[in-house]
Amino acid sequence: MDKKIIPLTALPYNKNAKIVSLHGGHGFQHKLRTIGIREGQRIKIISRQPLRGPITVMVGNCQMTLGRGMAQKIMVEIL
Amino acid sequence: MIKKIVLMGNPNVGKSVVFSRLTGANVITSNYPGTTVDFSKGTMRIDGKKVEIIDAPGTYSLEPTNRAEEVALQMLKEADVVINVVDATNLERNLYLTLQLLEGNTPVVIALNLWDETRHLGIHIDEKKLEQLLGIPVVTTNALTGEGIKKLVSRIKDACVNENIKPTSEEGRWIEIGSIIRKVERVEHRHHTIKDRISEATIKPLTGIPIAFIIIFLSFWVVRLIGENLISFVFEPFFENWYKPLIIKLGNILGPGLLYNLFISQTYGDIDFVESMGILTTGLFVPIGMVLPYIIAFYLMLSILEDSGYLPRLATLVDNVFHKMGMHGHGIIPVFLGLGCNVPGALSTRTLETRKQRFISATLLAIAIPCMAQTAMIFGVLGQHGMYYIGIVVVTLIIIYITAGLILSRTIHGESPEIFLEIPPYRRPSLRAISKKTWMRIRWFLKEAIPFLFLGVFIINILYTAGIIQWLGNTLSPLMETVFGLPGSASIALIIGFLRKDIAVGMLLPLNMNPMQLVIAVTILTIYFPCVATFTVLIKELGIKDMLKSTVIMIGTAVAVGFILRLILPGV
Numbered sequence: 131m132d133k134k135i136i137p138l139t140a141l142p143y144n145k146n147a148k149i150v151s152l153h154g155g156h157g158f159q160h161k162l163r164t165i166g167i168r169e170g171q172r173i174k175i176i177s178r179q180p181l182r183g184p185i186t187v188m189v190g191n192c193q194m195t196l197g198r199g200m201a202q203k204i205m206v207e208i209l
Numbered sequence: 210m211i212k213k214i215v216l217m218g219n220p221n222v223g224k225s226v227v228f229s230r231l232t233g234a235n236v237i238t239s240n241y242p243g244t245t246v247d248f249s250k251g252t253m254r255i256d257g258k259k260v261e262i263i264d265a266p267g268t269y270s271l272e273p274t275n276r277a278e279e280v281a282l283q284m285l286k287e288a289d290v291v292i293n294v295v296d297a298t299n300l301e302r303n304l305y306l307t308l309q310l311l312e313g314n315t316p317v318v319i320a321l322n323l324w325d326e327t328r329h330l331g332i333h334i335d336e337k338k339l340e341q342l343l344g345i346p347v348v349t350t351n352a353l354t355g356e357g358i359k360k361l362v363s364r365i366k367d368a369c370v371n372e373n374i375k376p377t378s379e380e381g382r383w384i385e386i387g388s389i390i391r392k393v394e395r396v397e398h399r400h401h402t403i404k405d406r407i408s409e410a411t412i413k414p415l416t417g418i419p420i421a422f423i424i425i426f427l428s429f430w431v432v433r434l435i436g437e438n439l440i441s442f443v444f445e446p447f448f449e450n451w452y453k454p455l456i457i458k459l460g461n462i463l464g465p466g467l468l469y470n471l472f473i474s475q476t477y478g479d480i481d482f483v484e485s486m487g488i489l490t491t492g493l494f495v496p497i498g499m500v501l502p503y504i505i506a507f508y509l510m511l512s513i514l515e516d517s518g519y520l521p522r523l524a525t526l527v528d529n530v531f532h533k534m535g536m537h538g539h540g541i542i543p544v545f546l547g548l549g550c551n552v553p554g555a556l557s558t559r560t561l562e563t564r565k566q567r568f569i570s571a572t573l574l575a576i577a578i579p580c581m582a583q584t585a586m587i588f589g590v591l592g593q594h595g596m597y598y599i600g601i602v603v604v605t606l607i608i609i610y611i612t613a614g615l616i617l618s619r620t621i622h623g624e625s626p627e628i629f630l631e632i633p634p635y636r637r638p639s640l641r642a643i644s645k646k647t648w649m650r651i652r653w654f655l656k657e658a659i660p661f662l663f664l665g666v667f668i669i670n671i672l673y674t675a676g677i678i679q680w681l682g683n684t685l686s687p688l689m690e691t692v693f694g695l696p697g698s699a700s701i702a703l704i705i706g707f708l709r710k711d712i713a714v715g716m717l718l719p720l721n722m723n724p725m726q727l728v729i730a731v732t733i734l735t736i737y738f739p740c741v742a743t744f745t746v747l748i749k750e751l752g753i754k755d756m757l758k759s760t761v762i763m764i765g766t767a768v769a770v771g772f773i774l775r776l777i778l779p780g781v
Contacts, residue, residue: 157272160270160272160379161269161274161629163305163379163383164269164270164302164305164306165269165302165629165631166299166301166302168383176408176409176412176413177409177412177413177414177417177525178414179414179525179526179528179529180414180529181529182529183414183528183529183532184525184528184529184538184627184628186412186525186632190299190301190302191298191299191330191332192299192302192631193408193412193631193632194629194630194631194632195412195521195524195525195528195538195628195629195630195632196627196628196629196630197528197532197537197626197627197628197629198627199627200627200629
C-alpha cells in the first residue's frame, strides 16, 4: 500500500487521514496538541475557504478552523 | 475551609452555565468559545457557609495564549477548590487541563458536562471508572437543564488532591490520557445526521457565503421590523396618549421658569419629546421611546445567533477579509457585540492573540461601528427622509472599516497570527436562555444609559442657560461651515456625544439641516470619538499610549471623511 505523507493542505475532501507529525515551533505544536490535533489522531477536511483562506477540519468529535500556514505544518497520511 | 471555588475548563464547555446554576447569578453565556473574557464572582452556600465562586475564562492548558487565558490562570492561584468543567463529548482533549490541574496542589472536583450529548454521539463513558483512575470526584451534569448540579454541590467538599499524579512532560500527560481513555471510553460508529449537513452547508464557501448574506440581511431586517413595530404599537402610544398629558399637567403646576426648562422644555408650552431637552421629556424619551425598542430587537437576534453556534462559522467565512485587515476571523465577534454596545465589543477583543490585532480591532470598532443606541437614533432622525440616506451612512462606515483596516494592518507593527478557532456543534437556542440573556442586556442598557442621558440633558440645559451653546455655535460656525458644510451649533452635538451618542444625534434634529448634512453629521458623530463608557474600557484594554494613538486616528479619520463627504455628496 502507498504510504505517502502529505501536508494537511493537500488532503482531499472527505478522505480520512492519520496525523503523522507536527512541524513548527514548540509553542505552536503544544497549542495544536491541546486542542486535539495530535500524532495518531484521525483527521478529515470539512471545508476550504478560497484564496488561501482557512480550512476547517474534524478531529475526534471536534471541528476547528485553522489558517493555511498552520495546516501546512501538519503532516498526514491518507488512510 | 473552603472560601473560594474557581471554575476552570476548556473554552465553550459550559462553565458559565454551571456558574449561573450554582450561584443563581446572571452571566452572559453563549455557544461559542471565548464568551467569558473576564471573571465573574458569585456566592453560594455549602452546608450553610457562604462560599465565593469564580467563573474564569476558558483555557486549553495552563500555558496562556491570549489575555483571556491569562485571567484564568490568575484566578486559579486564588482557588481553594477547583471545579474542572469537562466537555464529556471531547473527553480526551479536556483531560489535558485536568491532568495539569491535578499536578498542582489545589483540590479538584470534575463536572462531566454536556452528558446528554454523549448519548446522541454514541459515546459511552464509564464515569465511575474515571473517578477511580483520577482519584477525584466525578459528577455527570447537564448544566443547561440543571441535571446533576445538586450532586455536584454535595460533592464539592470531597474535592481532593491526587498525590500520585506528579508533574510530568507534555508527552507524559498524553500517554497517561491515552491509557485513561482506553479504560473509560467507548465510541460507536455514527452516521451523518441532518445537523452535520447543516453544519457543512454553512461552513463550505460555495453554500456558506450566500447563507451568511441571507442570515445577516434577515437578522437586520427582523431587528428593524421588531423595533419599528414596538415603537408604533407600544412605545409611541404610551408616550403620546399616556405620558404626554401627565407631563403637560406637571408643566402647568411648575409654571414657566428654570425648573420648567430643566425638567420639561426649553420653550414654555411647547413639548417635543426629542427636541425639548428636558430631563423628563427628552431625557426619558430618547432612551426608552426611541432606543429601547431597537435594543430589545437587536439583543433578541444576537442571542439567537450566539446560542445557535453560528458565529464561529461566520468567523471562518470572513477570515480571509479580516486577515487582510491585520486580524483574523474572530474579529467579527467584537463587531457584532459592538453593534449592540461598544463596551462589550471592546472587551471581546481580548480573545485576539496579539497587541496588533487587539489594537486594530478596538480602533476600528470605535471608528466605524455605531452602537444600537446610536443606530436607533439615526433611524429616528434620518429614516423619515428615506432609507437611501441611511444606506449612504452604512456604506460609508463599511468602506471606512475596510480601508482603515487595510491601512492599519500595514502600518501597525507586530504579528497577526492565523485563525485557530473551535467550531461548536449547532444547538437549538432555548427560549428561556434567550429571554433571560436579552433581559440582562436590556437591564444593563437602562442602568448605563439613563444616568448618562440625564447628565447629558442637565449639562445641555446649563450650557444653554449660560449662553455657552450659542457662543460656541457662533465661534465654531466658520470652521464647521467650511470643513463639513454644517451649521456651527452641530459642534455642540459632538461635545455631548462624548457622554451619549444617542442624545447627540437627537440634538441634530432642531438644527433644520437638509438630509445630506444630516448624513455627514451622524457619520462624523460615529467616527470622531467613542462615548465615555467605551473610552474608559479602551484605556484599560489598550493602555494609555495606544489609546492616544487610537484617538489621533479616530479624529483624523473623522475630519478626513467629513470633508470628503462634503465634497462628494450633492446639495450640502
